[in-house]
Amino acid sequence: MSGLETLLAIAGLALITLLTRGFFLLPEREWPLPKWLHQGLHYAPLAALVAVVVPEVVMTQGELIATWRDARLYAAAAAVAWFYWRRNILGTIVVGTAVMLALRLGLGW
């Protein structure tokens, strides 16, 4: 792509992101959604998080990983354990990342 075409692509991406994030928020009049759907939306953020996390931990190149020697498994387990021990998000990030780096750089997992 030329510089100008790339800039056009970026401008389009910006507009698309704004319109999707504001899809039901931006119209002047509320579009009626059924009540059960509003109720079900309660589970949407949790589902989106899990759907991003689980493949990041247990898949490589679109395949389930076939080895236990994968730093991500232990990092994720350490993170969950730390969270339930201390209930602290910042500590969880530090511990999980430290375990991942130690296994990856130290053992090459």
Add this chain to the structure above:
Amino acid sequence: MTEPTPTWRHPEFRRGAHEMFDISLGVAAWGLITGVTMVKSGLSVPLAVAMSLLVYAGSAQLTALPLIASGAPLWVVWATAVCVNLRFVIFSAGWRPYFGHLPRGQRLRLAYVAADLNYVVFMRRFPQRRPAPEQLPYFWGGAAITWVAWQACSMAGILLGDLIPTQWGIGFAGTVALIALTCSLLTDRVTWVAAVVAGCAAVAAYALPLKLNLVVAIAAAVAIGLVLERGVLRPAGGAR
């Protein structure tokens, strides 16, 4: 309704900023990786800066970059972004009860910064779907922290580019942040079941193009959550 104090001096602004601060370490790691990826995929520094500031959506940026680099037609780049952003359409229906009454200019500014994690943290703080005056300052406190953490690290990634070895997997810090946030949302049996269903659906549907497995997982979890709420697991009287 007039606000007696400016948004940023409201105590809920500080609370929103504080509750997002811990998670912002993960946001920062992703911003860094996204910045590095933009320049490594061949974007010039000014274009990478423009993309970071204008688009401000990590997953849409990361999916679009290889397409832009390979010279895909514009409509393919844009159609891909629409699909990757479908989850935002779902979230926008969740924002409506809280912010639908605001003037359109404010709603546009909200839409620009309404990232995934802000949605999750906001809904954890305000589970009741009705507007209240402290919601806007709380939202902006978290949104400001997220924006600054993301943009600062994205810019650092753009400028440092080749100095940061991506094979270390620093981006995994972002995944760990999501793990912590997920754990904080697992409050009862129904949410656990919904999470397991979402995880299995996301892996099973992983082969779908354009990250549509996210949409499949959300739909599956919403469906199972609704079914269970209607009394399969909860005895009579326990329903909300």
